[in-house]
Amino acid sequence: MSETPLLKLSGLEQVFDTRKGPVAAVGGVDLEIKAGKVLCLVGESGCGKTTTARAAAGITRPTSGAVEFRGKPLTAMNAAERTEYRRSVQYIHQDPYAALNPTRTVYSTLTAGLKRHGLVKGRTEARAKAAELLRLVDLTPPESYLDSYPHQLSGGQRQRVNVARSLAMDPKLLICDESTSMLDVSIRVSLLNTLGRLRDELDVGFLFITHDLAVAKYFAWDGEIAVMYLGKVVEHGPTPEVIGNPQHPYTKALIGAVCEPDPDLAKANRSAEQLRSAEIPSLHDLPAGCAFHPRCPAFEPGVCDGERPLLQLASRRNVACHVVARDRAPAAADDRTLTFDAVPGLRRPEPESAI
Amino acid sequence: MTDPILSVRDLSIAYRTGRKESVTAVSGIDLDLYEGQSLALVGESGCGKTTLGLGLLRLLPGLGEITSGSLTYRLKDGSTADLLKMKPEQLRRFRWAEAAMVFQGAMNAFNPVIKIIDHFADTLRDHSDGKKQWTKAAVEARAGELLETVRLDPDRVLQSYPHELSGGMKQRALIALAIALDPQVLVLDEPTTALDLLTQRSIVQQLHELRKKFGFTMVFITHDLGLAAELADRVATMYAGRIIETGSARDIFYEPKHPYTAGLINAVMPVKGERPQLESIPGYPPSLKAMPSGCAFHPRCAFATDACKRERIDLDLLTERPLGMSHTAACLHHDQVRFQRKGTGTSTERPASIVESETADV
Incomplete structure (x- = not known):
């Protein structure tokens, strides 16, 4: 396909300076993610999956190599383009317990970004939008969740709120960093099914990080898997090929x-x-x-x-x-x-x- | 030996939540554990499996209390003892020497400011029967021997602080520490959660070897059904503080008769075979404060009828077997539960071919 990939990482390297000398956490990774497709990064802890994802999300600046969003390198973007990129790429963290501000209600968490980017006007509109987001992630009826605090929700419900928050910006790419690994098996399946539905309905691309190949297989069956080991991709191909053979x-x-x-x-x-x-x-x-x-x-x-x-x-x-x-x-x-x-x-x- | 090594009758555990309030976290547990068996307690978070595990050693936190029931152990000398009647000093001698626990979260189970060797020294001096003098050299010798059984290098590990070890090494050291006084019963709470896949695999292998070598009885608590299939002879599914199905590993994984157990197994993602469309169990586990009738x-x-809402359902004997291996389920509609592992076809014909190619490849 000649279509420009949504996100392209080329020659991505991330070297951290430590007391023991420089450590290359990611040593040259090339990846591409297309709209509505899933790319799964698989590997053990310490293999550089999260570092790669953070660079892809623009949270850290890679030491060398480029991150391109719709063909445009991050470093060459002007302020408006960068805002657009920030809005289009959203990150879902691993720990649903730590990722939500405990002093904010679900409503306040969901609408903070909307207000920041000026996407809603007034309280009624914000509330309606928040309710719509909760419905999207199967937290129904939304009214019973909007005014709850994170501690009143279970782990699975919290992670759904996290997903809803990232969807608020109408993203083109979701980066999920081990987003399901802390959940119970049955809750995990239902969250993955929800994410799969979003991928198909909203045409969102995914960079999905997991250490569990079964999860990768389930979620990225139509996509690709890249297996990372100590900062390098060691095998990369269509999921059925990589898992089956x-x-x-x-x-x-x-x-x-x-x-x-x-x-x-x-x-x-x-x-x-x-x-x-x-x-x-x-x-x-x-x-x-x-x-x-x-x-x-x-x-x-x-x-x-x-x-x-x-x-x-x-x-x-x-x-x-x-x-x-x-x-x-x-x-x-x-x-x-x-x-x-x-x-x-x-x-x-x-x-x-x-x- | 036909006497169970541990016999639990009608055990209930409650947590105090206010001045005169409490919630029942575990109720009506009946369990017989025989020598050398390995029992998996499975269920979602909040179903009471950790509470039950702690209760088995009377290790409940301050707010937890065993409200009824009995816990009888057969000790190493052949006598039986009721754990609930033990005095603190007896209890201290009992723990670790007769029954030990591997706590959840290897990362945090060690005291971060003392060395591994001192963990061994504390344990050996505090919990042994007092006949042997645990000198520094004796501790070192015993600890070294234990670490070698879990394939760790004593020279490297003993003088380390916990943060100097990787997750897998900590978990191994923790297991070595738990078996320091040769306990008959080992309770493992989520022994491989938070570990990497390959590390998990090596811990599983390790536990198989240790069981073969020392022959201890094992109770392990997990939410990972794959792990249960790997390590257990017997499985007990827990839901909302009760055991709702028990049976041999084959009963539970090939013919579960409680809809909850079947649902749990169906929610596990297989890595082998075709990609099935998995279904989750709808809804969330109930709150302990507002338990459904x-x-x-x-x-x-999906099978619920009006009868299910009326009264509590007891475990129904489906297949009787000796030594606690009977298949029982607490469901009025267990005859309607037809289980088929999705996507993989029949679970007996597929593995053979896969396993063959695997052993050749890996």
Whole structure:
């Protein structure tokens, strides 16, 4: 498609200066989000998902790389364009308990932004608009919520108020940072269903951050998933491809780690191969080569610990893995195989990708 | 051994909310736990699962009170003791040596200003039977041994403060601390919440190994049904302070007979197979102050009839089995509940193929 993406991140880097020296929390990320589409960022804590999202929302200024909104870089925007961008991109935080001001009623929270941007005139209009927003997120009847304080609401209801607040500005892009991870399972499904409806009806694009691949699969089935590891995207492609036929060993590990509500399946899973280490390396001291190699079950010395793998096209998605890249280039693989069989037990046959 | 290790009868717990007011958080719990079993208490937040877990060790906060019922443990020496009649000193010896708890939130369960080794020292000195002198060297040896069983490096961990450890390491250390005095019963409150997926997986593996090695009885509290399927032999679903369905893990996950349990399972998002259209349970859990009459679930239930609103529904025996593995459900319409895991087709034929490809790939 030639249409300009809603939001485009190119070569995004974010380096934090700490006492122990500079830390590259995000080390070169390229992503695009189109209107009405979902992009899911998946990864463990500390992999740079939130930092990426904050840069995308214009909350922090990236150290290098560009954030473009409708083809226009943030840094080149004038005041009016920036206001427009601020209004169009809204952020939903993780913790519904901390994200609402406890001294404001729901009505006051919902209309603060509207008043700030001069979108409503007078109290009656503001109240009507707030009620409409609550209806949009299935908090009905709105009258019973408008004058409540956050402490009178449950976690699920609070998170809905958060969503309603972000919708007040009529946004084009919602950035959800683990917005469902603190909710109970049944509440989570209903909130995701509400968000899905908003995506379809209002044509809102989503940058959806989660550590749970099951949530990513459910919400971003028609969209894309980008798996991040230590500040880099390691696999990026359409959701059904990434979930159904993962290529990167890290993605495979993440999918294997999901607990399914099925005792027989769980028992069978127990024998599954484990990672070589459960601990995530420190960003201060990144491993050489592929950052995942100290934990990777497919690790091959000499291949993985030399250079950083680049994102390359592999069965309809991009993967950054030396082993996958090598196995996809049969001509090159032939002469290398000899070398690696010399180290017994370390070479694992990599199954041919199903597609 | 046919005697249960823990036997709970008609347990009710209330919280004081005012001078003469209180709300009942947990009521009418009957439970028998046998040696070596692993029981999952599942339910949404606010259903009373943590309260019940704390109650099992009489660890309720100041405002909580056990209002009725009995809690009988079979001790290590074979005698039985009623926990509710124990004096403070007895209770202190009982906790940790007979039954221990792993608290919710590994991040905050340690005292941030003392080192890990001192946590071990405090525990061992305070809760052991007093026969052994816990010298510094003895503590160090025991703590090192425990940390090694959970695959932590004692040299690195013992002299650290809690903030120097990652979440997964803290959780492991916490589990090691809980089993320091070889308890028979271990209560784990949300053991993997707030941990990353891969860390969660490694903790689950760890718990399997520890159970195999030490053979303790486990009660764990979780809202994650996936985790329950992973770790439990038995499952009890709680709703509004009551147990509404109990059974073996297979009963609960393949043939749930209470509409609430079925709803909970259907709300879990599968990562394998097709993407199903999931439905949530409508509405929100009731407030403890305004409990609906009759079956507390009726306002959210698709099967509810007038009979459900009239009186409380007791657990109905569906399949009888020994050792507390019977399948029971508190629902008048349990025969109408037909459960099918959505999207994945029949849950028996699909896994085989998936698992095969998985073990080969990962």
